[in-house]
Amino acid sequence: MALPGAWEPLAERLVAERCEVLLGVLPHGADDPQRFAVAVGELVRMGEPADPWVPELVDAVESCARATGWATDVALAAAGRVLTAAGEHRGLADLDRIRLRRTPAPPPGEAPDDLLVVPWVERRLADDDGALLPAGFPAEWLGASVEAHHVPLGPASAVSFAIRWHGDRPAVLWEVEGDPATLTAPVVAPGWHTAEPRGEALWPAPPS
DSSP states (O other): OBOOGGGHHHHHHHHHHHHHHHTTOOOOTTTOHHHHHHHHHHHHHTTOOSGGGHHHHHHHHHHHTTOOSHHHHHHHHHHHHHHHHTTOHHHHHHHHHHHHTOOOOOOOSSOOSSTTHHHHHHHHHBOTTOBBSTTOOOGGGTTSOEEEEEEEOSSSEEEEEEEEEETTEEEEEEEEEESOOOEEOTTTSTTOEEOOSEEEEEOOOOOO
8 A cells, every 4th residue: 555645654554553463463352342353354354264253253243233433333344344255144144234223423533543543544545335535635645646455345345546647637547356346436536437347547637
């Protein structure tokens, strides 16, 4: 991941937090089910088998189902990715029912200082509905190159994309992995959408 300006340290923190998880530094599921679910989700994304984590993850999801807030939202999304990888279709159906009863919460205004920085950054790059840069371009990204890799799009898809500039217009190059997904950019390129698994497009110039 290559993010410009003040976002560069956030990208470095994201890598550091994922390395901690890979080294086995995980929150305890009973004490912190949200961060436990996010941690397991990161392990599975990095190649850890999903099946052995399912029993503990199910307990964490049951605890999360009684909680509110953005941390719970991203925990349930991470659980969905793990259950998908494990082929747990019944568990996924139960999880979908839990998520349908919830109203999504807005993310915190500043980046968390722990593992939750991973979904905080990634959800500014792409969301589960396939929207790229759903909050728009941060000011320091204008004219700067951006790269993001394997950003989740729901439980079974991910997108890698790069932004390059042609004068004042951003060009996006993308590749979708996993299940097919429709990409949009409702804030930075209203009306643009694609179901192609890879390609490139020239977006309009951002407002001055």
